[in-house]
Amino acid sequence: MRKKLIVLGAVALITACSVSLAACSSSATSASLYSTWYNRIDYGGIQPKINGQIEEAEYDIGFEEGSNAGYEISVATENKETGEPYKMHTKFYTLNYDWSDPLSTISDDMDEKYAGLSDLLPGLPDKINLSEFPDDYGPESSDDDNEIVYAFSMYYTVPVTYTSDDYEGNTYDNTHFSICYFRTVNKSMMPVFSYEYALSTTPSNPNVLTDLLIYTFSYENTVYYNYDCTECTCVYNEVPVDDEIYTQRNKGEETRTTTVDLTESENEFFDNASIYVVMRALNYYSASSFSADVFIPLENKFSTYTISGGVESVLSPNVDGQKQMLDAMAEAGYFGEEYNSTAENDDEIVDEDTQENTDGENRENTDAEETTLTYPAIYYSDVTLTLSADLTGPSQEVWFAAATGDSDFKSKNYTRATMLYMSIPFAYTLGTTTFTLSAIYSSFNEYGEDV
Secondary structure, three states: OOOOOOOOOOOOOOOOOOEEOOOOOOOOOOOEEOOOOOOOOOOOOOOOOOOOOEEEEEEEEEEEEOOOOOOEEEEOOEOOOOOOEOEEEEEEEEEEEEOOOHHHHHHHHHHHHOOOHHHOOOOOOOOOOOOOOOHHHOOOOHHHOEEEEEEEEEEEEEEEEEEEOOEOOOEEEEEEEEEEEEOOHHHOOOEEEEEEEEEEEEEOOOOOOOHHHEEEEEEEEEEEEOOOOOEEEEEEEEOOOOOOOEOOOOOOOOEEEEEEEOOOOOOEEEEHHHHHHHHHOOOOOOOEEEEEEEEEOOOOEEEEEEEEEOEEEEOOOOOHHHHHHHHHHHHOOOOOHHHOOOOOOOOEEEEOOEEEEOOOOEEEOOOOOOOOOOOOOEEEEEEEEEEOOOOOOOOEEEEEEEEOOOHHHHHHOOOOOOEEEEEEEOHHHOEEEEEEEEEEEEOOOOOOOOO
16 A cells, blocks of 8 residues: 555635535535634625635644654755745635636636746646536526636645665655635535645555655646536646656556546535635534545545534643744734734834844844733634544544634634644654644735624
């Protein structure tokens, strides 16, 4: 069995206050999900003021060692040449999806938001290879050709090194980029398009390491869903890279097109690239759990997962990683204007022994004192994603901000269930890659805006 450094993709969703969802198939069960990224949670569609805005966040990448005795892996958390830390980025926004010409929608979006991204992500193609949109996938009426949908993307690169007692391993870049477009909850959160690129290194044996037993795979998957979400067309393409251990993954085929019937799904149905924001939309005021069928483009089938979580604990400003999460939300204005500064003087930033002015000059820190902010009580919900099968493997863990406390703070939903932390275990107990919120560059709505 080959071990893969492939992450379930990411996307966002929109829900009403308590909506019973219907998945792609008529036999699906329902799950109650909640709108969690507005100031309020009682709206079931895309609000006009949201259209054109973007939520953009950044996460520090870390690694926790595993306990496998056969060999070890390590994940670099910063670039050795530049000293800059490796980051994961997410973008969540809306766009107008033209069912009569989806290729133009996708191409324009990529040109606007992801131009030059291939310079930062090793292996990622300069241009996404888009196939023709199937003729019979659009709506029956041209009145439905234009639809405002959500988009979510997640991308990062981490260098991974494999070592053992008798093998000094090389370091290989591992890149992930995914994006998905999908509908509102009152349209069942049905996906309409997704794309995933993966560059991954994979040892073929969990206990033996040699150069001959490590492979590099590089490929992209593009998925079009029909208007009713009863069928999808998945196009697989090899993306050759300059690597001596590069191996074609799909039995030597450079490209493959597969049509998949989705009506056999018996649970809520989501695209692989949307699952993390599906988790974001749980009710964080009480424990909740449901089953979801997740379409995996690489395998041309869906797998059933259990998504479960509930309010667990309050974030502590005395814990480094959790303080970082709170600071990021405060700087984004989630808690109000009184929390969006970490120094006594907005023109000065306190940094241990020196104080740096806005003009870049340093002087000894003789009279400035660091201000410790008292944040409101912000809880996180520890949500897990577990494969529902005989051989489940380790669960993925994701934290989301769960606004609790006084009713006013809760009703305004300042924290918007922001994803705070994610841990993704490697197979064979080799370790865990972690992602911790470090910055929010833009978000839906300004603090206190009436939506």
